[in-house]
Amino acid sequence: MRKPPPGAVLAVLAAGQFTVMLATSIVNVALPQIRDGVGLSDAATTWVVNAYGLAFGALLPAGGRAADLLGRRRVLLVGLGAFGAASATAALAASPGVLIAARAAQGVGAAAIAPAALALAMDLHPPGPGRTRALAVWGAVSGAGGAAGVVLGGVLTRAWGWPWIFHAVTIGTFAVLVATLTFVPSTPPADRAGFDLAGTAASAMSVTALVWGLTTARRDGWTDIRVLAAFGAATALALVFLRIERRAAAPLVPPRLFAGGRVAAGNLLMGLFGSTWIALFYFLPLYQQQVLGEDPLTTGLGQLPLAGANMAGAALAPALARRVGTRAALVGALLAEAAGMLWLSRISADGGFPTDVLGPSLLVGVGLSIAFVQLTALSVEGVTGADAGLAGGLVNTTRQVGGAVGLAVLATVAGTVTAHAGGHRPDPEALTSGYRSAFAASAAVLAATALLAARLTRRTPTGPTDFTDPTDAPNPAARPTVHGPH
Template sequence: MTDAHTHTDRAGPRATRPGAALAALAAAQFTVMLATSIVNVALPQIRTGVGLSEGGTTWVVNAYGLAFGALLLAGGRAGDLLGRRRVLMSGLGLFVAASLAAGLATTPGVLIAARAAQGLAAAAIAPAALALVMGQFPSGPGRGRALGVWGAVSGAGGAGGVLLGGVLTQAWGWPWIFHSVALGTALVLAAVAVLVPPETGTRSGRFDLLGTATVTLSLTCLVWGLTTARGTGWTDTRVLGALGAAAALFAAFVVIERGRPDALVPRRLLTTGRVAAGNLLMALLGSVWIALFFFLPLYQQQVLGSGPLATGAGQLPLAAANMIGASLAPRIARRLGATATVTAALLTEAAGLLWLSRISADGSYLADILGPSVLVGLGLSVAFVQLTALAVDGVPPQDAGLAGGLVNTTRQVGGAIGLAALATLAGSVTAGAAGHASHAAALTSGYRAAFLVSALVLVVSAALAGYLARRPVRAPAATAVPFPLTGR
């Protein structure tokens, strides 16, 4: 374990309005979410452009998600110890370089390595930016409005990535997907440098290198095993070995953290406020969120026959509903209460997914996608805003970056688990229907099954939210002595 040096960030002479800083930080989050989905509609063109195999094509998506999900806790803790603004700007700089490398790639290895580097950079950006937002806006109505903006750009980034990917691929070719991200991120980096003030105060502590390495390897094995299972099946020896290694490494992480004064995930974090409840519910929401943006474009392209541009444009109503819902979420929560808002939002999204489970092979965008997309967008955005607020509820300032990393980790890992399970389910249903139905009808049967199970997951999540979100909130102890993750 190594020492993180003690330092003091001193504010400069300029004064920055919180609204301007929020805009720059939200743009950083938008960049991370955009890179998650922007490649989805361009995968066929990318495969041809760099000579990827069928299995290699999936790693254009998986390499980013794997590095992002596995390193978020480390990124969040690094921000707490080294300074969030410093870590955020370093992550944005790496994101620019990795995006340029991806756009210039001519071989599969370079492209996949560049996507992994993007994921590494995103793991530094996301928790640092969220922690800075929390620092700019103390608990209260102002933070609620800020998280509403955060939720709007997060959802818009996911849906907007599909649209922008379709436009750029059709107009200029797939490399411009990455070139545009590099240019946009460079502008965000400049905005953060100008608009986000340096942090004040002194930080000291030790970076839990052993615990970080153990949990990062555990998450890497877990996400790799789950994403590989989508193509090889759950009984593949590599998948079983990876999942077994993930369990063993996580058990070792728990043992390592016991009694450690500077634990990576201190016990105080999970016993403060409703952090644990928020993260559990966020994992369940993530399990259907990422799958939605995977299956919906596939249905549009493989069954309805839409091109990349039309598929991307079809995401606009969902993105608009997402932005509206996120902006209204704080107001709804003040009127209905946090628990009722979370429950209603999850049930609204479940209703949209249940509607999507009725899609047909000879359907159309207007009849099968438009209406449910609006419901899903509204429910998803409100739920995301409220669950993010729950997951950072009562967190002491010194753990803000770690709390941001944890909630992003649970969403990513939940998404990896959900996508692997739902993709396996959809593939099994499609294979079973292939013998007595057309190819389009068989695919549709698989997608319908995935949407139906997603709706059921959200109904269960809504029931859990009604219980978990009502649990009494413990007062945060900003100066409390760190406790280990587990122990006496």
């Protein structure tokens, strides 16, 4: 049988990542229609989003480790099957419990798809220009998937009703599954060590408690007894996890993963970066609908410039890194995104999309995609083939958890400012004040992340940057030895 071209394999794997990101945001603009159609309470409506995010974020390391132990293609296929079946169930759901359970099952499938697909893409492209281009594709589809979800959600909800957002995801998922069977070659397990079930359980429960506490804090306040109990449980379970990992013969997160410092730095920076990513796609549609008065379709179409800028930035990322170096590209991209967020902090209650949203969306989109490409590369650099799936799951987890923490904090900031400005019945001016404060805080976080990135990736007197790419070296003899997944 003829071996499929690497470009076709990468396209299939990227389509899997696109589907995962699409499902994250496609429900956002349809939540009012979903609430009325299924009979959800206001509190339960938030769990249409949270159930997916909780299962996805909590199980990503386990999904990555399973891919390393059982074979990445096999785990990818199982994840796609589970994801597609859960999407079909959500489309047919007639009760709140079934819908929320289906969304959680979607998250479980996504936790297998994302790390397995990324590890397969890294297997396909060893360190060098090819991998940089592959990560650029990854950055483009990740950002475009989030933006496309808002667009497609608005279009489908208006045309045929909310169930079609899940029907569309179902059709797309099974198309990717068929393409995976056709184009992606089978892979043997990269590691035959045992599975750390106790560590996986402790890790998943700790992340679940943390995200649940943050989500509840947005609604009930940070001093609510349930919120405090959730944070306490998350801390206790994290300590249990660390104790298990020290004693486990085959730990879920082996210490060797952080031996070079690159993975630790990449995940720390990705967590800070992710804290503003999810918030952007939360506050921007709210401003467009609640202040500018746009309908879901118009709001969705308003995400197209952001998606286009995101794809353009991802396409430029490899050439930019070669020209100025990966360190400068990362720091510059974070500062550009911070500038875009600062620009958004000047939105007005009587503004419009062309004057208040379009320009900063383009700047944010370019900076976001370039930074994502560089941070993903940093988070998997130097990782051996046996740990590639785990590294992919870990960086996705830090972005998801960072996003949950960031959204909870920024929503609290925005809500406090809005309440102070408008009381119990906030007007558009009060809402705008809250959104401005959220964007200004996001700009500050991104600027601080850029400074930290400059420090963590600085050159030392005895060697190259912590964050190196073979394309950065001035000649072949100067290229660092980097062991990537094979």
